[in-house]
Amino acid sequence: MKNRSEQRIFIATFLAPALLLFTLFVAIPGVRALGYSLRRWDGLSTPVYVGFKNFATLFRDSDLFLTALRHNLFLMAVGGSLTLLLALFFAAVLHRRVRGAALYRVAFFFPNVIASVAVALLWVLLYSTTNFGVVNGLLFHLKDALAAAGIAWPAGWTLPFPFVDSKYVIYSIVPMIVWTATGFYMVLFLAAMENIPETYYEAATLDGASPFAQFRHITFPLIREVFTVGLVFLVIGSLKFFDAIWVMENQWPTKDSHVLATLLYQKVFTEYNVGYGSAVAVLLFVLVFLATLLTLRLSRKEALEY
Amino acid sequence: MVSAGAACLAIALCGCDALRRIPSDAGDIKIVEAAVFEGGYGIEWHRKIARNYSEERAADRVCVELWGDPRVAEKIKPRLLRGDPPDLFLMLGLPVWMLIADGKLRDFNAALEKPAYGTATRWRDLFIPGTLDMFASDGKVYALPSAFGAWACWYDARMFRRHGWTVPKTWSEFDALCRAIRKAGVEPIAFQGKYPNYGWFTFVTLIQRCGGLAAINRINRFEPNAFSHPDVVRAARLTQEMARNHFQRGAMAMTHTESQLQFVNGQAAMIWCGIWLENEMKSSTPPGFEMRCFNVPAVEGGKGNPKLFNGMGAEWIFVPSDARYPEEAQDFARYLVSPINAPDMGASIGVISPMRGATPRSAVSPALQSVLDMIDNAPGIFSVRADALFLEWTQEVMQPSLSALLRGESTPETFCRRLDEGIAAACANPDAIIPPYVSYDPAQFGETP
Numbered sequence: 001m002k003n004r005s006e007q008r009i010f011i012a013t014f015l016a017p018a019l020l021l022f023t024l025f026v027a028i029p030g031v032r033a034l035g036y037s038l039r040r041w042d043g044l045s046t047p048v049y050v051g052f053k054n055f056a057t058l059f060r061d062s063d064l065f066l067t068a069l070r071h072n073l074f075l076m077a078v079g080g081s082l083t084l085l086l087a088l089f090f091a092a093v094l095h096r097r098v099r100g101a102a103l104y105r106v107a108f109f110f111p112n113v114i115a116s117v118a119v120a121l122l123w124v125l126l127y128s129t130t131n132f133g134v135v136n137g138l139l140f141h142l143k144d145a146l147a148a149a150g151i152a153w154p155a156g157w158t159l160p161f162p163f164v165d166s167k168y169v170i171y172s173i174v175p176m177i178v179w180t181a182t183g184f185y186m187v188l189f190l191a192a193m194e195n196i197p198e199t200y201y202e203a204a205t206l207d208g209a210s211p212f213a214q215f216r217h218i219t220f221p222l223i224r225e226v227f228t229v230g231l232v233f234l235v236i237g238s239l240k241f242f243d244a245i246w247v248m249e250n251q252w253p254t255k256d257s258h259v260l261a262t263l264l265y266q267k268v269f270t271e272y273n274v275g276y277g278s279a280v281a282v283l284l285f286v287l288v289f290l291a292t293l294l295t296l297r298l299s300r301k302e303a304l305e306y
Numbered sequence: 307m308v309s310a311g312a313a314c315l316a317i318a319l320c321g322c323d324a325l326r327r328i329p330s331d332a333g334d335i336k337i338v339e340a341a342v343f344e345g346g347y348g349i350e351w352h353r354k355i356a357r358n359y360s361e362e363r364a365a366d367r368v369c370v371e372l373w374g375d376p377r378v379a380e381k382i383k384p385r386l387l388r389g390d391p392p393d394l395f396l397m398l399g400l401p402v403w404m405l406i407a408d409g410k411l412r413d414f415n416a417a418l419e420k421p422a423y424g425t426a427t428r429w430r431d432l433f434i435p436g437t438l439d440m441f442a443s444d445g446k447v448y449a450l451p452s453a454f455g456a457w458a459c460w461y462d463a464r465m466f467r468r469h470g471w472t473v474p475k476t477w478s479e480f481d482a483l484c485r486a487i488r489k490a491g492v493e494p495i496a497f498q499g500k501y502p503n504y505g506w507f508t509f510v511t512l513i514q515r516c517g518g519l520a521a522i523n524r525i526n527r528f529e530p531n532a533f534s535h536p537d538v539v540r541a542a543r544l545t546q547e548m549a550r551n552h553f554q555r556g557a558m559a560m561t562h563t564e565s566q567l568q569f570v571n572g573q574a575a576m577i578w579c580g581i582w583l584e585n586e587m588k589s590s591t592p593p594g595f596e597m598r599c600f601n602v603p604a605v606e607g608g609k610g611n612p613k614l615f616n617g618m619g620a621e622w623i624f625v626p627s628d629a630r631y632p633e634e635a636q637d638f639a640r641y642l643v644s645p646i647n648a649p650d651m652g653a654s655i656g657v658i659s660p661m662r663g664a665t666p667r668s669a670v671s672p673a674l675q676s677v678l679d680m681i682d683n684a685p686g687i688f689s690v691r692a693d694a695l696f697l698e699w700t701q702e703v704m705q706p707s708l709s710a711l712l713r714g715e716s717t718p719e720t721f722c723r724r725l726d727e728g729i730a731a732a733c734a735n736p737d738a739i740i741p742p743y744v745s746y747d748p749a750q751f752g753e754t755p
Contacts, residue, residue: 040737042401044386045408064702129556130564131573136556162559165499166709250500250561254706271697272401 030285036278043274054279065280068258069287071170075259076238079177084230086178087185092215094186095193105190109183116180120247123176127163136160166256169248176244181237185230192226193219228299235291239284260284335367338634341382342374343397346586347453347621347655349374352396352642354654359641368634386410391626393635396452402441402622403695403739406448412627413446417636422661424646432645432661436687437619440694443741451619451660452643453651456677456687457507458599458615460569460583461576465492471575477515477544477605484552487575495548496565496574499558502709503693503700505545508578509708510690511602511616512541518609518753519746522688526743528733533725537609542711542718544605549712558713570595580620584673585656597673601680611752615680617687619660686751695740696732703728 037054041047058065090108094101111119126134136159143153163172196219204214220227242261245253253262260280268277340356342349349372356372363369375381379399385391386405405411418430418438430438434454441449466472469490474480484494498504513521517537524532532538554574557565569577570591577583584597591597604612623643625635641647648664651657658674658681659665667675693700707724710716716724732738748754 042404044404129559160556162556165559
């Protein structure tokens with residue numbers, strides 16, 4: 001009995017600091033945000049209870065919230081799919097022990113260790129319309145090369161192309177996401193693949209299975225759980241996406257470029273509409289929660305043991 | 307053991323910056339806390355003035371402790387909420403009208419009736435007409451400008467001389483100049499496209515050029531369809547034509563620093579900007595660059611006096627109603643913005659005083675001298691107040707609509723209609739704060755009413 005009591009104290013001692021921090025910095029602010037979402041408040045005066053008016057405003061008064069959500073879903077669908085596919089591909093290739101695999105692993109993972117703001121600034125420079133923008137520089141060379149070959153440059157494609165113009169930034173950000181995130185997921189998948197016993201592949205090879213068939217019938221089923229974790233990370237990350245848009249838009253995102261987190265920030269800290277911003281935050285929480293549940297449910301399958 | 311630890315902690319905290327910034331009275335000395343936004347102008351000059359003021363008021367046991375930070379607004383907001391703000395703050399980024407409506411700011415009226423430091427003239431009478439209007443309501447002035455702001459077109463006089471280009475007097479001449487510049491292989495106008503509001507002030511000035519102050523008054527009174535008036539639509543059309551024909555290629559994807567670098571590096575011949583441009587770009591401006599400015603040219607057939615310009619007070623000073631020493635804080639503001647300190651402000655940080663004639667030509671650079679020429683030549687200034695009053699309209703209506711106009715994606719008529727619809731919605735919002743508006747008198751500003 002005494003032992004059990006001591007064990008409980010022991011567990012509580014280890015849990016308490018984390019629980020305290022979580023309560024102070026996540027749970028209490030979260031509950032307060034829920035409270036603010038039901039109030040009209042400019043952050044300075046006394047808040048006034050307005051019920052669900054802020055939530056109604058999100059959907060009724062403008063399509064800003066839905067546009068921002070659509071941008072999140074676009075980044076999730078396009079950026080996320082490309083990231084996962086490329087990560088799986090590179091992990092599978094490196095798993096086959098290609099020459100220089102260690103170097104590739106470091107190279108692919110490298111963008112992940114750079115701060116996201118620095119990555120965004122780097123891509124702003126790459127996309128720049130001034131004379132040091134690398135991407136536009138390459139496009140100018142391509143245009144010249146095509147002209148030399150007698151091929152006309154498509155009409156209406158004026159160079160330099162304004163990649164980080166608000167109108168295009170949501171598309172221009174996709175290569176940046178893929179470049180940054182692929183390495184992380186690749187390492188995640190590769191670690192799972194390296195736990196698969198080599199004998200499975202040897203047997204499959206003896207049976208004449210192609211590399212693709214081996215991937216389909218051995219590798220992927222055996223890393224499915226890790227893939228699901230990756231998918232959940234990606235869904236959460238896509239819905240909480242903020243910093244790259246914030247940097248590329250120089251802290252002035254517009255309707256063309258807003259995602260939910262930038263909309264939330266702008267409403268609270270630029271327009272001082274704390275109630276509306278908190279309503280966005282509450283819906284963002286609900287969306288992340290539901291999306292995570294849905295992802296886990298859809299990818300639920302009996303785990304394979306080996 | 308515990309008390310020793312507490313003592314160590316107390317000593318450590320006493321030395322820490324956070325506590326130093328909330329001064330407590332040392333004996334019977336009144337320590338006035340002043341918080342200043344640390345931006346392009348820095349805070350060294352303000353610190354010097356605070357020291358001088360403290361020395362002058364030493365006999366009265368008044369001392370100003372001044373601190374600054376680029377994120378000063380974020381630090382002050384929680385202190386405003388808990389009723390413990392600094393005695394004075396000079397900054398951007400606060401919802402000023404919300405603060406006024408919530409009674410959190412103290413008006414400067416009593417201080418404005420006193421003589422300005424260094425003269426026998428009433429302080430209020432020294433300000434350039436219009437510079438006290440931005441945050442005035444019901445005859446009360448809630449914020450005081452410490453600098454003068456104006457909108458102008460900047461160019462490199464050396465480049466103009468080399469090519470034989472002259473400063474345009476009319477919009478047609480401006481258009482012809484832009485064509486000549488492009489023909490010479492230079493981009494005519496650099497533009498801060500990532501911030502479309504840089505186009506707003508040129509558009510506003512063109513509204514005055516086309517429709518006179520009557521058009522500005524209609525807009526500032528939030529009259530229905532004020533933006534859809536034919537004079538305003540014409541101004542929108544001129545703005546769009548300028549953007550479509552003469553903006554540097556790729557400008558809509560450039561930040562303010564990128565585009566301003568294009569200008570000072572000679573890639574583009576002109577740029578529209580406020581008078582902070584020279585100071586903002588001083589570390590990047592090459593030797594020999596002769597930065598000068600000119601006012602928005604007259605529009606042929608327009609009703610507005612072309613000598614007027616879009617100007618306003620800037621670098622606003624506030625004294626909160628919860629200040630511990632509001633009288634002393636306002637007195638320090640009267641000292642900071644005074645004829646005796648204006649020459650040094652011009653010479654030290656390149657700021658033009660909001661007081662007429664207080665900044666001598668000899669104290670400022672040739673670039674700012676060209677601004678002084680504009681001020682001396684103008685019977686007054688004007689501005690539009692919607693962007694300061696309706697933050698949501700500015701973010702969600704004005705900026706995207708202006709961006710679409712500049713890109714050529716919406717017609718001037720559609721652009722103006724969107725602005726009107728947005729203003730109507732903003733005015734209908736029960737939370738909107740709409741202070742009474744005192745109209746500009748066109749006759750007083752040299753226009754035919």
